Amino acid sequence: MHFADSLTKAITSxxxxxxxxxPALDKLPEGITKDAKGLLNFSTGIIDAVxxxxxxxxxxxxxxxxxxxEGMRAFWETCAYAKLHGLLVIADGKRNDIGxxxxxxxxxxxxxxxxxDALTVSPYLxxxxxxxxxxxxxKNEKGIFVLxxxxxxxxxxxxxxxxxxxxxxxxxxxxxxxxxxHSLGKESGFSAVGAVVGATYPEELKYLRTLLTHAIIxxxxxxxxxxxxxxxxxxxxxxxxxxxxxxxxxxFASKGKDWQEAASIAAKKMAGELKAVM
Amino acid sequence: MHFADSLTKAITSxxxxxxxxxPALDKLPEGITKDAKGLLNFSTGIIDAVxxxxxxxxxxxxxxxxxxxEGMRAFWETCAYAKLHGLLVIADGKRNDIGxxxxxxxxxxxxxxxxxDALTVSPYLxxxxxxxxxxxxxKNEKGIFVLxxxxxxxxxxxxxxxxxxxxxxxxxxxxxxxxxxHSLGKESGFSAVGAVVGATYPEELKYLRTLLTHAIIxxxxxxxxxxxxxxxxxxxxxxxxxxxxxxxxxxFASKGKDWQEAASIAAKKMAGELKAVM
Numbered sequence: 062m063h064f065a066d067s068l069t070k071a072i073t074s075x076x077x078x079x080x081x082x083x084p085a086l087d088k089l090p091e092g093i094t095k096d097a098k099g100l101l102n103f104s105t106g107i108i109d110a111v112x113x114x115x116x117x118x119x120x121x122x123x124x125x126x127x128x129x130x131e132g133m134r135a136f137w138e139t140c141a142y143a144k145l146h147g148l149l150v151i152a153d154g155k156r157n158d159i160g161x162x163x164x165x166x167x168x169x170x171x172x173x174x175x176x177x178d179a180l181t182v183s184p185y186l187x188x189x190x191x192x193x194x195x196x197x198x199x200k201n202e203k204g205i206f207v208l209x210x211x212x213x214x215x216x217x218x219x220x221x222x223x224x225x226x227x228x229x230x231x232x233x234x235x236x237x238x239x240x241x242x243h244s245l246g247k248e249s250g251f252s253a254v255g256a257v258v259g260a261t262y263p264e265e266l267k268y269l270r271t272l273l274t275h276a277i278i279x280x281x282x283x284x285x286x287x288x289x290x291x292x293x294x295x296x297x298x299x300x301x302x303x304x305x306x307x308x309x310x311x312x313f314a315s316k317g318k319d320w321q322e323a324a325s326i327a328a329k330k331m332a333g334e335l336k337a338v339m
Numbered sequence: 340m341h342f343a344d345s346l347t348k349a350i351t352s353x354x355x356x357x358x359x360x361x362p363a364l365d366k367l368p369e370g371i372t373k374d375a376k377g378l379l380n381f382s383t384g385i386i387d388a389v390x391x392x393x394x395x396x397x398x399x400x401x402x403x404x405x406x407x408x409e410g411m412r413a414f415w416e417t418c419a420y421a422k423l424h425g426l427l428v429i430a431d432g433k434r435n436d437i438g439x440x441x442x443x444x445x446x447x448x449x450x451x452x453x454x455x456d457a458l459t460v461s462p463y464l465x466x467x468x469x470x471x472x473x474x475x476x477x478k479n480e481k482g483i484f485v486l487x488x489x490x491x492x493x494x495x496x497x498x499x500x501x502x503x504x505x506x507x508x509x510x511x512x513x514x515x516x517x518x519x520x521h522s523l524g525k526e527s528g529f530s531a532v533g534a535v536v537g538a539t540y541p542e543e544l545k546y547l548r549t550l551l552t553h554a555i556i557x558x559x560x561x562x563x564x565x566x567x568x569x570x571x572x573x574x575x576x577x578x579x580x581x582x583x584x585x586x587x588x589x590x591f592a593s594k595g596k597d598w599q600e601a602a603s604i605a606a607k608k609m610a611g612e613l614k615a616v617m
Contacts, residue, residue: 123441123443127443159489187497213438213464215464229502
């Protein structure tokens with residue numbers, strides 16, 4: 062099934078909750094070893110805890126890469142486990158390169174039988190750094206989320222620069238929208254080319270939703286970074302078209318033995334809050 | 340030794356040649372298997388061939404990641420082999436993220452005893468996505484190269500946007516220069532925070548050199564992408580301050596059994612051409 066259709070189905074049947082798997086070694090709960098095996102045990106434990114309520118998980122590649130190739134093995138095993146348990150998998154790697162190198166990244170993560178459904182992509186290189194990914198989206202029913210307006214305090218240093226009548230991030234939103242127009246899902250009408258817009262910038266999110274007519278918006282920054290359900294309400298389009306990511310607020314809801322139960326409760330609470338504003 | 344000092348020493352004693360390790364499976368020469376073992380054999384074979392003439396190698400992570408965790412093992416083994424044979428290692432991963440995630444990337448690649456000396460970084464997220472790397476530069480004698488004006492045809496879509504009296508890439512160059520001012524090498528005077536500017540944009544390179552007073556410029560796009568020695572001449576500052584990358588032109592100089600010899604000859608030819616214009 063087309064990625065945007067699969068994701069829309071999961072949002073409707075479960076919730077727009079995306080659980081960020083950011084397994085920082087120094088924050089792992091009781092009973093989890095601080096090695097690649099611990100990373101995998103923690104990741105699969107969280108997947109078990111949230112699979113009935115979340116539409117997708119977003120493993121953050123940095124935390125797996127931090128343990129070298131053994132960490133990367135845990136990353137791939139995590140993705141396969143999530144897929145097996147009915148979750149869509151968004152690999153958060155913010156990859157970007159050009160030409161044949163970009164092609165190699167696209168093939169690395171979005172090949173036909175990959176357990177990964179979508180990848181985050183950084184757009185500084187322009188369309189050369191995006192098109193090879195879109196080819197895989199179209200060919201292999203995959204998706205990408207392109208950074209537009211990120212949730213961090215310094216995102217404006219580049220993204221808010223004025224260029225003519227608009228800002229860099231507004232310009233980028235229009236590029237993302239245009240890149241995705243030939244990759245629309247027949248059922249949902251949304252594109253395989255999504256956008257990342259932080260929950261911490263609600264005004265920008267509201268305006269960007271009007272520019273991103275066909276893009277599904279991945280909204281990070283909920284919870285620990287300060288974004289609330291009210292802040293992200295305008296990211297939805299008719300109750301669809303957005304997924305909201307929380308990492309620390311769910312996966313580290315408890316550092317004690319009850320970490321799985323606490324993660325499950327936190328994910329359900331978040332789903333309830335989001336459904337009230339969708 | 341401070342990264343900029345080490346690199347400057349290697350440029351002076353050997354050459355400003357950086358050999359890009361882009362081991363695309365479909366281009367590997369005769370006798371090399373198309374798997375992770377082949378990737379490692381090819382990479383170490385190229386290192387043996389160019390180690391006396393090149394200042395550094397730049398393994399392109401995409402090609403190793405394309406083979407999953409086994410590919411990542413080959414990547415780390417390649418880096419260790421290059422280091423052991425006296426080459427500086429620039430991991431070309433164009434990593435970027437924020438906060439604790441950026442910290443995880445920085446620790447993943449630029450930890451104290453890492454075989455990697457420097458990492459390429461994509462700047463769309465602003466200083467939040469760069470500072471954790473700079474911390475490791477200062478603490479562990481490492482370096483980064485931040486994308487400023489890339490060599491690809493579509494780089495202008497974002498990087499050439501006008502913002503006030505300057506372009507986005509000119510603005511970015513000034514940020515890079517400012518980020519590096521507290522990370523200067525005592526011997527060379529250059530900063531651990533370098534910039535990427537493509538050989539395919541010689542006019543921009545010439546102007547950016549004036550903005551990047553302390554940054555070492557990593558210049559890709561030489562050879563197969565079209566950049567010539569004349570094009571990159573203005574990237575140097577007093578015969579220093581730049582390294583020039585060639586990938587395909589060296590590593591795939593021959594697809595026959597003589598691939599190592601051909602790579603060695605190509606690297607020497609390139610070093611000669613560069614020395615004539617430095």
